[in-house]
Amino acid sequence: MKKHFLFLFLSLFVVFSCTKIDNVKFGYSNDFILKKVYEQNEQVCNIKGKFFIYYEDRFFKLKFKCALMKDCNNNVKMFVFGLLNQVLATVHYDGTKVVVLEKNKDISKEYAGILNKDKIERIITLFNVPIFLPKDILKKEVQGDYLYVYDSNKIFYKIDRNFKIVEIKTDEFDILYQFKNELLKKIDYVDFSLKLFITFL
Structure with a gap:
């Protein structure tokens, strides 16, 4: 019994001695x-990559996969993918207007409530990390x-x-940045009327 107790004590001593407390x-x-x-x-203002974007406000709830390219002048080109990774639409934004194309056909009016200037600008702003x-x-x-x-x-x-x-x-919003191995993996934005989550692929 004494030997068992001594072995347990020594084991705990070794564990706690080797544990580094780094506050x-x-x-x-x-x-x-x-x-x-x-x-x-x-x-960083130049962004290029693939992302999952979740957007929710009072009127819309969207979740889609996209490839996005953004320069330092906030010019954006975004490819929106379907379930089979096919390109459903291409979105162009030059800082003033949004153009949505489907196989080179302008379908901006059909998507005016979803991929409009306000929503694109909100997404773009979050890519300026940190804001x-x-x-x-x-x-x-x-x-x-x-x-x-x-x-x-x-x-x-x-x-x-x-x-x-x-x-x-x-007072108006909260933004969380999640890193893994010092690389940004997720941005969560929440305010009184909007939830916007961006996951880096």
């Missing part, structure tokens, strides 16, 4: 934190592995141990 302290100056946040969250960067730091607080920052624009930022912004919250 984020963020004991840095505000200037240093802002510098690191800006370095680790460089905003904001903190202007300054009025308040900061560490909770677990995250730093919470409040700036003079009345915006809350949740920042991880790598100084990546993982959440932005204002």
